[in-house]
Amino acid sequence: MRPPALLSVEGVSFAYRRGMWALHAVDLRVAAGEFTAIIGNNGSGKSTLMKLLVGLLKPTVGRVVVDGVDTRTARVSQLARRVGFIFQNPNDQLFANTVAEEIRFGLRNLGLPPAEIEARLEATLAQFGLEPMRDVFPRFLSRGDKQKVCLASIVAMQPRILLLDEPTTGQDHRDSRAILELATALNQQGITVLLVTHDLNNVAAYTRRVVVLRDGEVVRDGPTAQVMSDVALLDACSLVAPQIVRLSLSVADLGLPLALSVEAMEQHTRAWLRARVRP
Amino acid sequence: MASPLVRLEGVRYRYPASRDWVLRGVDLTLYEGEFVGLVGTTGAGKSTLCLTLNGLIPHYTGGVCEGRIEVAGRSTREQTVADLSTHVGLVFQDADAQLIMSTVEEECLLAPLSQGLTRAQARARAAQVLAALNASDLAHRAPQTLSGGQKQRAAIAAVLAAQPRLLVLDEATSELDALSVHRLFALCQQLNAEQGTTILLVSHEMELLARYAHRLLLLSEGRIVLDGPPRTVLRELEVFRRAGVRLPQVAEFADRTADCLAWPELPLSEEEAERMLRAALEAAG
Numbered sequence: 277m278r279p280p281a282l283l284s285v286e287g288v289s290f291a292y293r294r295g296m297w298a299l300h301a302v303d304l305r306v307a308a309g310e311f312t313a314i315i316g317n318n319g320s321g322k323s324t325l326m327k328l329l330v331g332l333l334k335p336t337v338g339r340v341v342v343d344g345v346d347t348r349t350a351r352v353s354q355l356a357r358r359v360g361f362i363f364q365n366p367n368d369q370l371f372a373n374t375v376a377e378e379i380r381f382g383l384r385n386l387g388l389p390p391a392e393i394e395a396r397l398e399a400t401l402a403q404f405g406l407e408p409m410r411d412v413f414p415r416f417l418s419r420g421d422k423q424k425v426c427l428a429s430i431v432a433m434q435p436r437i438l439l440l441d442e443p444t445t446g447q448d449h450r451d452s453r454a455i456l457e458l459a460t461a462l463n464q465q466g467i468t469v470l471l472v473t474h475d476l477n478n479v480a481a482y483t484r485r486v487v488v489l490r491d492g493e494v495v496r497d498g499p500t501a502q503v504m505s506d507v508a509l510l511d512a513c514s515l516v517a518p519q520i521v522r523l524s525l526s527v528a529d530l531g532l533p534l535a536l537s538v539e540a541m542e543q544h545t546r547a548w549l550r551a552r553v554r555p
Numbered sequence: 556m557a558s559p560l561v562r563l564e565g566v567r568y569r570y571p572a573s574r575d576w577v578l579r580g581v582d583l584t585l586y587e588g589e590f591v592g593l594v595g596t597t598g599a600g601k602s603t604l605c606l607t608l609n610g611l612i613p614h615y616t617g618g619v620c621e622g623r624i625e626v627a628g629r630s631t632r633e634q635t636v637a638d639l640s641t642h643v644g645l646v647f648q649d650a651d652a653q654l655i656m657s658t659v660e661e662e663c664l665l666a667p668l669s670q671g672l673t674r675a676q677a678r679a680r681a682a683q684v685l686a687a688l689n690a691s692d693l694a695h696r697a698p699q700t701l702s703g704g705q706k707q708r709a710a711i712a713a714v715l716a717a718q719p720r721l722l723v724l725d726e727a728t729s730e731l732d733a734l735s736v737h738r739l740f741a742l743c744q745q746l747n748a749e750q751g752t753t754i755l756l757v758s759h760e761m762e763l764l765a766r767y768a769h770r771l772l773l774l775s776e777g778r779i780v781l782d783g784p785p786r787t788v789l790r791e792l793e794v795f796r797r798a799g800v801r802l803p804q805v806a807e808f809a810d811r812t813a814d815c816l817a818w819p820e821l822p823l824s825e826e827e828a829e830r831m832l833r834a835a836l837e838a839a840g
Contacts, residue, residue, distance in 0.1 A: 448595075449799060515733050519803065523832070545832075
């Protein structure tokens, strides 16, 4: 039996202009606790789908239901309690004078009592290791720390779903890994994470399910390993599987299982050697 | 030996109103015809280094610039930014900062016309670079109506239209999808091989840099800490880790399994890795 959907996109089409479909007949169900990637090349409809999920756009056809709320009739504040949206560029999100004010802002908008706001602020600062920066002007922080503040300010609102829009674009390796490990930790605490990206190294390493968009349609929806090993599909979508996946596929005839990360490839290789090399 | 196109000696730079040196003593010579990759974390000084090459530092930024920067044999202090633009084409990370005309084609005509080409010649060159970037359909579009990836292609086309001797791409691939990124690296290789254009490519795409670049520079805290052919440089795993820069996945895999597999040398592509891995597994099994 399928688990109930926390988020469902039902027969959704969307046109910015009449007759120009940015998304066409999209069906998507996401259950609580998933860590799912939405991938596709430029123009595939990823950003449009993301905006529909947070209610910034309303479907032209069909409906989007987020934690029981239909986005067509929901108020922004109703959706904000349920879905946290992390912008690609943290500078688009940060505006307060201190890190603490940044986190308080969303909590005030939820209409929480002051004591609750302060309690959640302290808990969030501790959770993200941001106490030393609580009075710092967010714009003075490094890009990695800015993104951490963005994530903290959203997580403080205790959304059930976290949407990350290209969080690693323009980021170096250290910052990319930091943000995805934070997202993984939040997922383990029960938050459903949707990652929109074209960085397949991170998709392979962190997510369990992948939805592939092309020209506004879902062309594949399946476990990460299956999607990453479908080279023909990825080619057709102008996507390229991670190098380690391609290496792993090229030596599959030797009996090495598919590896989605360097660590997995190392483990498979060691196991292969143990099984075949006599001491 | 190829002649030096760019020479930096003891270059230090700090932005106005800042006490911190972003570049802290850079010595670097780029030779005519090289294909060089530049890597480093955010804040390492990569973009600042790029700005010294086309004269925006020190001519437009202010701040304190020490040391000597020469392009085509002359100090950049003695050349105007316009003069330098015939030698050095810089594509910025942020394409919006670069696109100013009403259409993409007009953007691509700007440099050829300023170089004295006729409008017909300039249009032919614009058409050629747009086709090479698979962007011919963007010619008559207004830059502000383009997606991030399309803007980056338009900005790259406009710079290529000037046919610079040194093409500098400062993280110009960050908004592109994977296939477009592969195409851009292949285009750089083609320009380098067929027209002798010197390439300096700043990127986080380690797999592609290892495959395409002849020389790799690692910049960390304003200094070049590694400089050499990728196969040599990528052996310095600890230096890369300290600098916060990841290795190409096959190189990291080879390093992690060096104790149990006999890798003859560091693999730089999945084809090399496959060949070496098959041989090593057969030898072990």
